[in-house]
Amino acid sequence: MKIILMSMPDVIPMIMHASAFHLSNCGIASLGANIDAGHDIFIVDLIRKRRHLTGYLRRLLLKIRPQLVGLSAMTWQYETCIKIIRFIRRLVPEVKIVIGGYHATLMYEQIASSSEAGLIDFMVRGEGEESFRRLVNALEDKDRLEDIPSLSYKDGGQFVHNPRGELLDLSRLKIPIRDKRRLTSGYHIVTSKAEVMETSRGCTRTCSFCSMNHMYGPTFRTFPIERVLADIDDIYYNLKTRMIFIVDDNLVLDPQRVIHICDAIIARNYKGLKLNVQADCVSISRNEEMVRKMSLAGMKTIFLGIESVSRKNLVVSHKGDIVEASRKAVQICHKYGIMVIAGLIFGFPDDDEADIIENYKFMKALDADIPYCQILTPYPKTEVRQQLLDQGMVTNPYDYKRYNGISANVKTRHLETEQLQYLVWLHRQKIFGWWEPSKLFRSKGGLWVPFWTYVLRPLLKLTVGRRQAKQGWEERYRTDMKYLAGLNEFHDPAKNN
Numbered sequence: 324m325k326i327i328l329m330s331m332p333d334v335i336p337m338i339m340h341a342s343a344f345h346l347s348n349c350g351i352a353s354l355g356a357n358i359d360a361g362h363d364i365f366i367v368d369l370i371r372k373r374r375h376l377t378g379y380l381r382r383l384l385l386k387i388r389p390q391l392v393g394l395s396a397m398t399w400q401y402e403t404c405i406k407i408i409r410f411i412r413r414l415v416p417e418v419k420i421v422i423g424g425y426h427a428t429l430m431y432e433q434i435a436s437s438s439e440a441g442l443i444d445f446m447v448r449g450e451g452e453e454s455f456r457r458l459v460n461a462l463e464d465k466d467r468l469e470d471i472p473s474l475s476y477k478d479g480g481q482f483v484h485n486p487r488g489e490l491l492d493l494s495r496l497k498i499p500i501r502d503k504r505r506l507t508s509g510y511h512i513v514t515s516k517a518e519v520m521e522t523s524r525g526c527t528r529t530c531s532f533c534s535m536n537h538m539y540g541p542t543f544r545t546f547p548i549e550r551v552l553a554d555i556d557d558i559y560y561n562l563k564t565r566m567i568f569i570v571d572d573n574l575v576l577d578p579q580r581v582i583h584i585c586d587a588i589i590a591r592n593y594k595g596l597k598l599n600v601q602a603d604c605v606s607i608s609r610n611e612e613m614v615r616k617m618s619l620a621g622m623k624t625i626f627l628g629i630e631s632v633s634r635k636n637l638v639v640s641h642k643g644d645i646v647e648a649s650r651k652a653v654q655i656c657h658k659y660g661i662m663v664i665a666g667l668i669f670g671f672p673d674d675d676e677a678d679i680i681e682n683y684k685f686m687k688a689l690d691a692d693i694p695y696c697q698i699l700t701p702y703p704k705t706e707v708r709q710q711l712l713d714q715g716m717v718t719n720p721y722d723y724k725r726y727n728g729i730s731a732n733v734k735t736r737h738l739e740t741e742q743l744q745y746l747v748w749l750h751r752q753k754i755f756g757w758w759e760p761s762k763l764f765r766s767k768g769g770l771w772v773p774f775w776t777y778v779l780r781p782l783l784k785l786t787v788g789r790r791q792a793k794q795g796w797e798e799r800y801r802t803d804m805k806y807l808a809g810l811n812e813f814h815d816p817a818k819n820n
């Protein structure tokens with residue numbers, strides 16, 4: 324059978340620009356790798372085809388003429404996903420369509436009773452490898468749809484939802500597809516070629532804004548060290564890529580495991596390996612020896628979710644008191660030469676302008692290398708969504724396209740949605756200004772740092788700064804928002820084609 328698996332083209336400006344972070348999708352690459360032999364599988368990350376989406380899709384579909392297309396979408400990408408499905412159906416009407424990923428997992432019941440249900444043949448909820456493998460077999464009459472766990476299929480035109488399956492034994496999964504079966508290329512972080520891999524799945528923390536609970540429950544499973552090394556070998560030797568983004572939600576839940584992995588990586592003596600990971604402040608702040616090993620193993624940046632330093636907000640987000648922990652975590656990371664991307668979330672129900680300023684000032688004083696700021700988003704089925712709905716704080720409950728982490732969909736007791744969006748933008752400009760690379764960044768950031776400091780930043784200051792002096796903050800804000808609003812407005816490929 325000919326199968327195409329696709330991830331969506333929608334992107335937000337990560338760190339500084341919408342083109343800075345273009346990574347492959349680990350989910351579809353793992354699904355494709357784990358079907359049984361005898362099928363032609365193709366992996367396509369549409370983030371790399373954003374500019375020529377319609378033409379690319381047409382050529383791809385007409386050339387391959389797949390029998391099955393699988394699409395992966397987060398909540399905010401679902402609208403684009405549906406547009407693409409319409410187009411696929413028009414070009415290859417006989418094709419079967421399966422969707423999976425976060426939106427299908429969270430919203431399968433709503434999708435099943437929506438007007439789009441007719442466009443979709445199957446949904447896979449949760450971890451997909453085993454259900455997808457069996458679905459492919461069932462389409463060749465080698466398995467039965469009604470026996471496949473976590474699958475939603477149609478019977479008499481209506482979706483039937485099979486019970487969810489057990490979590491998978493990760494030691495049985497093959498490494499993701501990164502060879503010629505992956506038709507898109509050019510994945511990068513800023514100017515470095517980059518690939519993604521996993522060392523674990525799940526997280527036992529209970530952050531109320533996170534969607535992961537519905538994917539894995541509050542569990543944490545790890546891949547065997549040999550598999551982690553096989554993944555690195557594939558990326559390092561076969562793809563000659565040195566930069567790896569480890570997609571684990573929280574790499575450091577088991578510090579002893581991290582030390583074992585680091586020792587194994589150090590023993591392999593990969594030259595120039597650069598690993599980027601996500602971790603929690605508390606584990607980092609309490610495990611200096613682990614951080615030292617992480618640095619020796621090539622870990623260069625850590626994303627730390629600080630979220631908010633206002634005490635009242637930490638109660639809402641279930642983060643515990645991480646103010647001291649975050650200070651200590653940044654200090655330890657810097658001591659071992661690891662850069663910190665620090666995540667902040669604005670828009671908790673009690674936030675006012677003073678809280679926004681306080682949080683930015685805290686972040687500046689923290690000396691984290693890059694601030695990553697989001698606005699509290701009421702993702703479907705999260706605990707925080709229900710709390711915010713109950714308090715009447717969600718101003719956009721259903722236009723999920725705006726659920727991208729940077730658009731305000733809530734208000735607070737002190738700020739209307741538009742004010743919140745504006746003040747988060749304004750104080751970022753005022754407090755951080757044109758980003759100043761930290762001391763560590765200057766010493767480790769390579770050629771990109773002088774390029775930013777001496778070429779790009781002066782240029783931007785001159786052009787944007789001049790425009791702003793003339794037009795004022797509000798006009799510049801409106802220009803930025805217009806850019807954001809248009810970023811993922813793809814031409815509906817099903818229209819006029």
Ligand code: B12
Pocket residue numbers: 333334335336337344346347348349350351353354392393394395396397398399421422423424425426429447449450451452455519521525532533534535538569570571572702703726727728
């Ligand atoms: C790594 C990661 C990123 C990376 C991107 C990596 C990449 N390749 O693009 C970065 C840091 C850039 C990122 C950014 C964002 N992310 Co993010 N990210 C993750 C994270 C931590 C891991 C994703 C991953 O690779 N998992 C491993 C793979 C194997 O699992 P998977 O993708 O879930 O796929 C499995 C199943 O879902 C299923 N499946 C998936 N697709 C399909 C398709 C079919 C056909 C089938 C059958 C099955 C199936 O089977 C797969 C294999 O088991 C998740 C949280 C998590 N731990 O899952 C958040 C997560 C996906 N991100 C999220 C969000 C919101 C974002 C942002 C919008 C905002 C933000 N947080 O910054 C941006 C948008 C980025 C953009 N495109 O512009 C949310 C999505 C919530 C939602 N309800 O939609 C999550 C769940 C985090 C959360 N806390 O809730 N992210």
